[in-house]
Amino acid sequence: MSLFILKIIGIVTMFIDHYHFIIGGPKILDVIGRLAFPIFSFSLSEGYTYTRNLKKYMGRLLIFALIFQIPSIIFKLNYPINIFFTLFFGLLAVSIRHLKNTHILIKIILISLILYTAQKYEFDYGAYGILLIILFNIFREKKILIFTGFTALNLIILLNPGIFQLSSTQIYSQLSLIPIFLYNGKKGRNLKYFFYLFYPIHFFILEAINR
Helix, strand or coil: CCHHHHHHHHHHHHHHHHHHHHCCCCHHHHHHHCCHHHHHHHHHHHHHHHCCCHHHHHHHHHHHHHHHHHHHHHCCCCCCECHHHHHHHHHHHHHHHCCCCCCHHHHHHHHHHHHHHHHHCCECCHHHHHHHHHHHHHCCCCHHHHHHHHHHHHHHHHHCCCCCCCCHHHHHHHHHHHHHHCCCCCCCCCCHHHHHHHHHHHHHHHHHHHC
16 A cells, blocks of 8 residues: 555544544544554655655654644643654654764764653653654564564553553554555655644544534
């Protein structure tokens, strides 16, 4: 399946996840929602590989992250710092990893600072999210290593949820590897701004229904 189809699966499962978070419902909705973030992490890694302008890509993520955070501040919503900050810093970590003429120790220190920041300031998915983005980038096209690394991250959560401050339900995110491994390397339809705008719009809809 194309990257476009993957993103469609991502936004559908994200909507289900946030419906459960804001309005409530059976546990199965939370389980289905676990598929969303890994799909977007994988899409971001592919975006890094194929983007023609990395600075523009990163700038777009940061701008949307800042704009989307404003309603949470104004209305004092009990949300973590929005997912676009996680995606931005994940992309930044991947970029640091690929820096040329930079000592490996400096790269490790810079990426460690990003992981610390994501966890300390309660980014959505925190350090786990950043590590997952890096994992997809490092082991791109190596399915066995992706599966192994992803499983290791989720087992850490299962054994000690406090490390990443995520629920043990996150283990079900392993199911996201099914559509990810069916990815055919093709981009598909280009509706990037639809995916950007869907994020705040679906929150407004769910909050309106809830209130």
